[in-house]
Amino acid sequence: MDVGKMLKLIVSSTLRHKILFALSSGPKALGELQKIIGSTKSSISHSLNDLEEENLITQDPDTKKYMLTNTGYLTYLQMARLVDTLETVKNFEEFWLNHDLSGIPVEFLERIGDLKDSQLYITPPEHLTLPHEAYMKLVKTSKWIKGVSPILFSDYPKAFMELASTKNVDIEIITTRAVYEKLIELAPPEAVELVKDLPNVKIYILEENPKVAFTVTNNFLSFGLFFPDGRYDMMADLISNSEKARKWGIALFQYYKEKAKRVL
Structure with a gap:
């Protein structure tokens, strides 16, 4: 099949799009599709x-139910990914x-759709401490923490060391x-020695x-970005507790870890 024709077939029709998504969960008869989609039987049949x-x-010649072929399922998977991406971009x-x-x-x-089930928190200038307080509440319930931070939050190192120790x-x-x-300049010498002695703390x-600045734990992802002029945006964070978002964050952490050198 011509690729352009396939794109037109799928993208130009909301109904065909809905049918593929409805059949992704298993075979269905025409009547079932009508209940799910809400269109007329003649339109669905066409x-x-x-x-x-x-x-x-x-x-199926016996049950008369419709089902995705292998190529139909592959097409559905890519469409679902595209829908997730567009929702993430637009939301x-x-x-x-x-x-x-x-x-x-x-x-x-390319996998930005994995962040679809996130919430964007925008902090008013008069309440700058609120996101950090909410962040620390989430962190304190975590069993493990992975973070990339090219910026220094003065109260975080002490809090993290307490969690580790x-x-x-x-x-x-x-x-x-x-x-x-x-950090080394500001930290008391005994704190630096404590970090060196903690096997569960690694700094790269x-x-x-x-x-980028983000934290991913066993129960959430918190993700922030810089402005084009190089300033970090202290007032906007994407936060998600979805498994997809956390896996995305873990993989991004691993990407940067492979480029980094361990110092503690």
């Missing part, structure tokens, strides 16, 4: 014929438009050389600015 003609669906449009995306590698931008939370942090050196240095 669309079914179009899809069957292009080998995207087939009808958080201002977030993507107003920030520097260069810190998100292309292979992760008193609750045995596994912590891995990737930061820049400038931030690391500032990136020689380049990743231009």
Whole structure:
């Protein structure tokens, strides 16, 4: 089948799109499809014929139920991914438009739909402490923490060390050389020695600015970006507790970990 023709067949018809999605959960009779989709039987039948003609669906001769073919299922998977991507782009449009995306590698931008079930938190200037308080509440319930932070939040290191030393939370942090050196400068010598003695704390240095700041734990992802002028946006965070978003965050952390060097 011509690719352009297939795109036109699927994209130009909401009804055909709905049929593929309805059949993704299993075979269905015409009456079942009508209940799910809400269109007339004649309209659905016409669309079914179009899809069957292009080998995207087939009808069981015994049960008379329609089902996706292998190519139909592959097409559905890519359509579902596209829908997730478009929802993520549209739902958080201002977030993507107003920030520097260069810190998100292309292979992760291609999976940006994994962040669909996120919420964008915008903090009013008069309440700048609120997101940090909410963030710390989430962190304190975590069993492990992985973070990339090219910026320094003065109260976070102490809080993280308390979690590592008193609750045995596994912590891995990737930061820049400038931030690391500032941390060492500000930290009491005994705190630095404590970190060295904690087997569940690992700190890595990136020689380049990743231009993203995020934390992923066993129960949430918190993700922030920089403005095009290089300033970090302290007032906008994407937060999600979905499994897809957390897996996306873990993979992005691993991407930067492979580029970093462990120092503690």
